[in-house]
Structure formats: structure tokens, C-alpha cells
Amino acid sequence: MRLLMAGSPGSGKGTHSRRLANDLGISHIATGDLLREQVAAGTPLGREAKVYMDRGDYVPDKVMVDMIKHRLSEPDAEKGFILDGYPRTQTQATELDKVLADLGQQIDAVIILEVPVDEIVERLSARRTCPSCQRAYHMRDEPPADDERCDDDSTPLERRTDDEPDTVRHRLKVYADRTAGVIEHYDVDSIVRRVSGEASVDEVAKRIHEALGF
Ligand SMILES: [Zn+2]
Numbered sequence: 735m736r737l738l739m740a741g742s743p744g745s746g747k748g749t750h751s752r753r754l755a756n757d758l759g760i761s762h763i764a765t766g767d768l769l770r771e772q773v774a775a776g777t778p779l780g781r782e783a784k785v786y787m788d789r790g791d792y793v794p795d796k797v798m799v800d801m802i803k804h805r806l807s808e809p810d811a812e813k814g815f816i817l818d819g820y821p822r823t824q825t826q827a828t829e830l831d832k833v834l835a836d837l838g839q840q841i842d843a844v845i846i847l848e849v850p851v852d853e854i855v856e857r858l859s860a861r862r863t864c865p866s867c868q869r870a871y872h873m874r875d876e877p878p879a880d881d882e883r884c885d886d887d888s889t890p891l892e893r894r895t896d897d898e899p900d901t902v903r904h905r906l907k908v909y910a911d912r913t914a915g916v917i918e919h920y921d922v923d924s925i926v927r928r929v930s931g932e933a934s935v936d937e938v939a940k941r942i943h944e945a946l947g948f
Contacts, residue, residue: 824915
């Protein structure tokens with residue numbers, strides 16, 4: 735099976751992509767990980783991508799397409815894969831179709847994990863990190879024992895500026911604008927499966943399986 739998993743920041747997309755890949759025995763391909771691996775290995779693509787990343791810019795579509803093409807040509811991807819975090823733009827979706835067509839493949843289904851904006855804001859804005867030991871907390875789901883201090887070293891916990899409610903809302907807006915075209919692209923072929931991600935991890939995993947017809 736060849737799948738795409740889409741979902742906004744905080745939707746649980748990463749967790750569910752990994753879990754589904756594991757359940758189906760297919761490869762989990764996350765573009766963020768791919769980028770980091772290529773940069774760390776110092777490959778030509780990694781060096782090119784690093785120039786943009788160091789400037790805080792998006793890595794251009796062309797570099798991403800080359801990276802995906804390279805990854806999808808590896809032997810383990812033959813038995814199927816789930817792409818996590820890609821394509822993010824309509825251009826990338828069109829290019830992905832071409833890459834797959836060259837390999838004699840196509841996408842079987844696109845899963846969109848839907849979570850209401852207010853729930854995402856609540857999930858992300860409740861995240862805290864200890865600046866001293868980097869331990870992660872969640873004020874709703876995994877709070878520290880003592881107010882907002884680290885259990886291990888009592889350092890006051892911090893919230894990333896990215897996770898401030900206003901910033902989260904802005905990130906969600908940017909995400910929605912960028913991905914609208916991608917969803918439209920796949921909607922044409924009726925392979926989009928919308929799944930509500932507002933439930934426990936086990937329940938959402940079950941819904942994903944059902945949406946895929948298992
Ligand atoms: Zn700590």
C-alpha cells in the first residue's frame with residue numbers, strides 16, 4: 735500500500751503514520767527525518783537543503799522532489815510506504831505523481847487527520863520543556879508534580895514561542911492555505927479519507943484502519 739498522511743501541526747500525524755506503517759509492515763517516510771539524515775550525511779542534496787534551512791527558509795520543491803525520488807527508489811519502499819509530511823504543496827503533489835509514474839506506482843489513499851482548531855491550540859499550548867534537561871511535559875496530559883517546575887531538577891518550565899496560542903493559530907492558518915491545493919489534487923481521484931483525530935490514540939488508529947477498509 736502506498737499512502738499519504740496529512741494533518742496539521744499537533745494533529746497526531748507523526749504518531750499515527752509510524753503506527754500505521756508498523757501495523758501494515760510498510761516503510762514510514764517522514765520528510766523531516768529525511769532532510770536531517772541527508773544533511774547529517776553531507777550528501778549533495780543535504781548540502782543544498784542545508785543552505786535554505788540555515789537561513790530559516792523552506793527547502794524548495796525541487797530539492798524536496800529529488801530527495802523523495804531518491805528515497806522512494808530504495809528497495810524497502812517497494813513493498814509500500816506511508817509518506818508523512820509530504821507533499822505540502824500542489825506542485826509537490828504533481829511532481830510526486832510523476833516520480834511514482836516513473837516507478838510504475840501510484841498513491842492508493844490519502845488520510846487526513848482532522849482535529850478542530852481549538853483542540854490543537856489546547857494540545858500545543860499546553861506543551862512545556864525543561865530548559866535545563868530538555869524533558870518534555872504537557873500541562874494537561876503529563877503535568878509535572880510541582881506546578882510548572884521540572885520533576886528532575888526543579889527548573890521552571892518554558893513554553894516554545896511556536897506553541898503560544900496566537901502563534902499556533904497562525905501556523906494552522908498557514909498550514910491550511912498551503913495544503914488546500916494538495917487535498918483538492920487528490921480529491922479528484924476520490925482517494926481522500928477524512929478521519930477525526932479527536933479521540934484516544936487507540937481509537938484514532940482504529941478509525942484509520944476502518945477508513946482504509948481493514
Ligand atoms: Zn529538567
